[in-house]
Amino acid sequence: MPLLVMKFGGTSVADLDRIRNAAEKVKREVERGYDVIVIVSAMSGKTNELVGWVEETSPMFDAREYDAVVSSGEIVTAGLMSLTLQEMDVPARSWQGWQVPLKTTSAHSAARIEEIPRENIDAKFAEGMRVAVVAGFQGISPEGRVTTLGRGGSDTTAVAFAAAFDAERCDIYTDVDGVYTTDPRIEDKARKLDKIAFEEMLELASLGAKVLQTRSVELAMRFKVKLRVLSSFEENTENSGTLVCDEEDIMEKNVVSGVAYSRDEAKMTLISVADRPGIAAAIFGPLAEAGVNVDMIVQNISEEGRTDMTFSCPVNQVGRAEQAMQKAKEDGDINFGSLIADTDVAKVSVVGIGMRSHAGVASQMFQALSSEGINIKVITTSEIKISVLIDRKYMELAVQALHDAFGLDKAA
Amino acid sequence: MPLLVMKFGGTSVADLDRIRNAAEKVKREVERGYDVIVIVSAMSGKTNELVGWVEETSPMFDAREYDAVVSSGEIVTAGLMSLTLQEMDVPARSWQGWQVPLKTTSAHSAARIEEIPRENIDAKFAEGMRVAVVAGFQGISPEGRVTTLGRGGSDTTAVAFAAAFDAERCDIYTDVDGVYTTDPRIEDKARKLDKIAFEEMLELASLGAKVLQTRSVELAMRFKVKLRVLSSFEENTENSGTLVCDEEDIMEKNVVSGVAYSRDEAKMTLISVADRPGIAAAIFGPLAEAGVNVDMIVQNISEEGRTDMTFSCPVNQVGRAEQAMQKAKEDGDINFGSLIADTDVAKVSVVGIGMRSHAGVASQMFQALSSEGINIKVITTSEIKISVLIDRKYMELAVQALHDAFGLDKAA
Incomplete structure (x- = not known):
């Protein structure tokens, strides 16, 4: 029998009524002839409550106990x-992680899936079970303890099951009806995309479009799992939502698929760094150790053996970054004049696989920002993405201007 | 190292503060040199919430799913x-039932413990773990699914662990400071017992003294587990609480140890039943099938081949009992004149191992009730217990009169 994986997030199973609503969607697929594996999150708010209890009990908690406590919501x-x-x-x-068993590494609270043996669940399908309801987000370590996959891990669970069971598709039900060209709260002309390539989704996901967990998209891309994002709260048809798929499955495309943003960024500049081989490692090593998530990195032209080094990180990690840099200076590992932190910046990015074959996207982007009088502070590019750091107060304006400039309100 | 089992009920772990309070008691025993196995219930109210969700979702629920959901509270x-x-x-x-593994029968929601292998927990004690915290009330079936032991099952879990690990004692921490001669809310001269015999506790537990689950007392008696009931909310010493133990371990005893009661009883009488061999089976078979918990049974002197049959049951089962009897009459399985239900009765019992060697307890009991003008409707006796059915309005008076008559306010 063809098999479908359907995943329901926390808001989709927030209470008994919503669980019933979700179950009706599952039943419809069963009636269409599918065997179904359903992956569920905890009722919304539940996991936060459990995490709160753990953190209040033990600020430096044993991650093994954290996992045992926090995974209980999905069981319910x-x-x-x-x-x-x-x-x-x-x-x-229903199936709990250890019953499947969904085997993971021992990296508690951030475990990686190692294997999903099919035998147990397949045996029940063979006996007439039509739906296996699997508690998302959890697995079992080689030591036999409960592990969790990190926040949002239920998306990853769903994709991993779709890969292991050769599912026809993996449907991610959530509280939005798909992936948009940008955030509709910022740009009311934002348009839902019918299809998006894995690579683009990956860039959008890691850029702050919170629809899908990044790891789940990576996994889907690797195992060629067709991933669909759609709403729990609407009647859906075959073509609802957004299909995340291989580039080849998308016939017509805009050059740019979407505009993403990240509001709470900071730009840090080390002024007059002694420029020598290995200086980048000497700077970014201590930052990584201090748990600072460095994003963009720019090194300015060096003069007389000294250079300015600029990087961005989440604004709430600025203190940590400053400490790490001061310490490295005191230890004599690096030498710099001063450290300037600009905590009022935001990142805006345009993403699109079409960029690979279209020149001029960058200049079109800079032109659009310039004509709104928006100054660009830092630029980084990848094959399918251009990101800029700008003053935070211009963020909404920049998103709207870019959405217009690349004609994202109109389908290709 | 000597080992202790400590069990904390729902009110003793109702919130993080109370969990800390309980943990301090555990730590004290560790400092005294004990390895400890702690059995915990769900936070009070949690299990009821989960049961409520299950029953609302599915009134005739699949007990396997019930168990999976309801056991999650203890995990937390x-x-x-x-x-x-x-x-x-x-x-x-922490240890979940399946991790121990606590092996049970497949009788979901009322499973019986089959085996508790010591290897896994012993291995961790050998590595330096001092406390194994075990989720109470739950186990794993031969099919690998989560089972529960029925309400109050954490007491049974605790005693079973004490037996399996040869514990020096099994301490049941609860919201009362021990077992009383009777309910202090009814008789303010009620006195806490320092010791009580297993057999007496069993009679008191099944008679409605809700301190311990009946099955846990049976199990403790069978495996000679010293069981102590004590308060989570007091500073305890070696001699706190009530020790439930072998008769031989109790030196001085009153003839009667306690007065128990059960408020919501009903007395049902089948008038003029055709008396023939097998008539009792013909009556009580259908009642059992209808789920009526028949307690006391009295058959009156038969006249001219007909007899009156009286039995008691919980007052909320009267309707079910009446239906079952009418149906049996219509089916021709039994023949009786009428069925009279008296729904305003209560049961009062005196319990004491000393009765075995002391004659005259029954007459002393009847005398005490009579001198208060309380009419006795039904009497049943066992080796260590005498129970009477009386009008409910006299229940408190009867408990007080019996408590006085047997001098229970004074230690032996």
């Missing part, structure tokens, strides 16, 4: 979803 | 307790 939803389906005469049963 | 408490102990520098880890 899986059981309730299974009962709801049974009430609708759909043969279903 | 076990993790939090372990983290709290770790914060106090006590080496601890």
Whole structure:
């Protein structure tokens, strides 16, 4: 029988009514002839409550106990979803991570999936079960302890199951109806995309479009899992939502697919760094150790053996970055004049696979920003993305200007 | 190292403060040199919430899913307790039922413990763990699914662990400071017992003294586990609480140890039943099938081949009992004149191992009730217990009169 994976996030299973609503969507697919693996998150708010208890009990918690506590929310939803389906005469049963077993590494609270053996679940499908309801986000370590995959890990669970069971598609039900050209709260002409390439989704996901967890997109790309994002709260058809798929499956495309942003960035500049081989490692090593997520890096033209080094990081990591740099200076590992932190910047990016074959996207982008009087502070580019750092107060304006400039309100 | 089992009920782990309070008690025992197995219930109210969700989702629920959902509360408490102990520098880890593994039958939601292999937990004690925090109430079936032991099952979990690990004692921490001669809310002269025999506790537990689950007392008696009931909310010493133990370990005893009661009883009488061999089976078979918990049974003197049959059951089962009897009459399985239900009765019992060697307890009991003008409707006796059914309005008076008559306010 063809198999579908359907994943429901926290808001989609927030209470018994919503669980019933989700179960109806599952039943419809069963009636269409699919066997279904359903991946559920905890009821919304549940995981935060559990995390709060753990952190209050033990600020430097044992991650193994954290995982045991925090994974309990998904167990509840899986059981309730299974009962709801049974009430609708759909043969279903729930599976906890260790029952599958979903085998992971021992990296508690950020474990990676190693293997999903099919035997146990396949045996139940063979006996007539039509829906396996699996608690998302959790697995079992080689030591036999409960692990979790990190926040948003249920998306990753879903894609991993789709890969392991050769699913026809992996449908991610959430509270939005798909992936948009940009955030509709900022640009009301934002348009839902019918299709988007894995690579683009990856850039958008890591740039702050919170629809899908980055790892789940990576995994889908690697295993060629067709991923669809769609709304739990609407009647869906075959063509609802946004399909995340291989580039080749997308016939017509705009050069740019979307505009992403990240509001809370900071730009840090080390002035007059003694320029020598290995200086970048001497700077960014200590920052990584201090847990600073460095994003963009720019090195200015060096004069007389000294250079300015600029990097960006989340604004709430500025203190940590400053400490790490001062310490490295005191230890004599690096030498610089001063450290300037600009905490009022935001990042705006345009993303599109079409850039590969179209020249001039960068200049079109800079032109659009310039004509709005927006000054660009830092630029970085990749094959399918151009990002700029600008004053935070211009962020909305920049998003709108770029959305217009690349004609994103109109389909290709 | 000597080993202790400590069990904390729902009110003892109701929030993070109470968990900390319980953990301090555990730490004290560790400092005294004990390895400890802690059994925890769910935070109070949690299990009821989960049961409510299951019942609302599916009134005739699949007990396997019920168990999966309802057992999640204990997982949370076990993790939090372990983290709290770790914060106090006590080496601890949590264990879910399947991790131990606590092996049970497949009778979901009322499973029986089959085996508790010691290897996994012993291995961790050998590595330096001082406290194993075990989620109570749950186990794993031969099919690999989560089972629960029925409400109050954490007491049973605790005693089973004490038996499996040869614990020196099993301490049940609860919201009362021990077992009383009767309910202090009814008789303010009620006195806490320092010791009580297993058999007496069993009678008191099944008679409605809700301190311990009946099955846990049976198990403790069978495996000679010293069981102590004591308060989570007091500073305890070696002699706190009530020790439930072998009869031989109790030197001085009153003839009667306690007065128990059960408020919501009903007395049902089948008038003029055709008396023939097998008539009792014909009556009580259908009642059992209808789920009526028949307690006391009295058959009156038969006249001319007909007899009156009286039995008691919980008052909320009267309707079910009436239906079952009418149906049996219509089916021709039994023949009776009428069925009279008295729904305003209560049961009062005196319990004491001393009765075995002391004659005259029954007459002393009847005398005490009679001198208060309380009419006795039904009497049943066992080796260590005498129970009477009386009008409910006299229940408190009867408890007080019996408590006085047997001098229970004074120690032996």
